[in-house]
Amino acid sequence: MDEQRIVQVRLENISRSFVSRKTIFEAVNHVSIDVYKNEFLVLLGPGQCGKTVLLNMVSGLETPTEGKVEFVDSDKTDLGFVFQKTAVFPWKTVMENVEMPLELKGVPKKERRERAQYLIDLVGLHGFENALPKQLSGGMKQRVGIARAYCNNPQVLLMDEPFGALDAQTRYQMEEEILRIWEQEKRTVIFVTNNIEEAVYLADRIILLSACPATVKEVYEIALPRPRDYVDTEFLKIREAIEANTDLAL
Numbered sequence: 588m589d590e591q592r593i594v595q596v597r598l599e600n601i602s603r604s605f606v607s608r609k610t611i612f613e614a615v616n617h618v619s620i621d622v623y624k625n626e627f628l629v630l631l632g633p634g635q636c637g638k639t640v641l642l643n644m645v646s647g648l649e650t651p652t653e654g655k656v657e658f659v660d661s662d663k664t665d666l667g668f669v670f671q672k673t674a675v676f677p678w679k680t681v682m683e684n685v686e687m688p689l690e691l692k693g694v695p696k697k698e699r700r701e702r703a704q705y706l707i708d709l710v711g712l713h714g715f716e717n718a719l720p721k722q723l724s725g726g727m728k729q730r731v732g733i734a735r736a737y738c739n740n741p742q743v744l745l746m747d748e749p750f751g752a753l754d755a756q757t758r759y760q761m762e763e764e765i766l767r768i769w770e771q772e773k774r775t776v777i778f779v780t781n782n783i784e785e786a787v788y789l790a791d792r793i794i795l796l797s798a799c800p801a802t803v804k805e806v807y808e809i810a811l812p813r814p815r816d817y818v819d820t821e822f823l824k825i826r827e828a829i830e831a832n833t834d835l836a837l
């Protein structure tokens with residue numbers, strides 16, 4: 588991570604509860620996290636622990652019941668998203684899917700095509716510009732999603748289990764790819780996963796969350812050099828330490 592840490596997003600003591608049938612359900616409880624500019628931050632926690640709710644509060648899709656989310660060094664609309672099931676439009680080509688955020692903004696065709704082409708090349712889809720999503724594998728669709736998330740040139744990228752639906756082989760490949768893309772186009776990434784190995788492979792920092800309601804259980808700085816090796820002794824040590832500290836089997 589950069590020597591000098593500049594806070595980009597500040598989650599200040601945020602909580603979120605839901606009321607259903609007169610009972611209160613707490614999904615997130617007093618979470619405070621400073622997210623630093625250009626860091627690769629991973630939110631790791633068991634299933635249904637409140638990770639998505641937490642991410643939704645960063646994006647503004649959900650409002651905290653308590654506390655606040657502050658964008659220190661960027662606008663709160665300056666966000667890109669990648670989801671587990673990235674909504675690529677089936678009737679649109681790769682190019683049309685990637686350029687869509689710029690089209691919605693009214694950016695002229697030539698300009699948006701140039702930007703989209705750069706990103707299509709960056710994510711390794713050169714040659715597939717005119718392909719339709721049905722012609723693409725799951726990993727390729729996620730590449731489209733990543734390129735589209737970058738298209739608006741956002742400062743902060745939110746990724747909610749983006750590789751969760753992929754087979755193991757493709758998942759490993761995409762983990763490598765996302766780091767390559769991020770090294771080339773540094774942004775602040777907040778990446779949600781319930782996979783410890785994935786978290787240790789990717790993160791500058793891991794925020795380990797407790798079972799529901801999500802609280803910050805521990806923060807791990809991952810100083811291992813990249814590319815990381817899943818079977819390296821140090822890697823395994825960190826992985827085991829996290830495993831021993833989790834609330835539920837992940």
Ligand SMILES: Nc1ncnc2c1ncn2[C@@H]1O[C@H](COP(=O)(O)OP(=O)(O)OP(=O)(O)O)[C@@H](O)[C@H]1O
Nearest residue numbers: 605612614633634635636637638639640641781799
């Ligand atoms: N709008 C809502 N109303 C009521 N309960 C909700 C709402 N949104 C989320 N929840 C509940 O909050 C809890 C946390 O959900 P969330 O989707 O954040 O979990 P998660 O950690 O992202 O899970 P997973 O890893 O399985 O995707 C769940 O029990 C969910 O049912």
